[in-house]
Amino acid sequence: MRGIRPDTMIRFLQRLLMTIAILLASIPCAFAETRTISWDPVTTYTGGTPLDAGTINYTAYWTTDPGLGSLHAIGPSLTTTSTAFDPDVLGMTRGGTVYFTARAVLSTGEASPLSPAYAWVVPPAPATPVAPAAPTGGIIIKKK
Secondary structure, three states, X not given: OOOOOHHHOXXXXXXXXXXXXXXXXXOOOOOOOOEEEEOOOOOEEOOOOEOOOOOEEEEEEEEOOOOOOXXXXXXXXXXXXXXXXXXXXXXXXXXXXXXXXXXXXXXXXXXXOOOOOEEEEOOOOOOOOOOOOOOOOOOOOOOO
């Protein structure tokens, strides 16, 4: 980022990747289409100086590019450290690989670099329920 001094750059969201992995692995694919990603809050500058509470927002992104090009925002200007998303609503291809990343932004506009990418395979669509088979082997009984 041009014009930003290294000593004021916000720390990477280093634990984002582990938290995303745990959350995505713990959600049953067959019943829930809404997923949640979360990360630890950024509390200091890269130099270790504490940030003031309430001065930071986060933006989470996804892309199909492992080099993190063509980013799509999942949740812009989030004041919390998590956001929910639906893969279908965001246009993620079922069975395809997407990459998540995030950045922190101070109220002054200073932004952290993107966090390292986390790869995730979008689960296939849940199976469509099928109708039960028709009864067979029946007989007709004539009443007397």
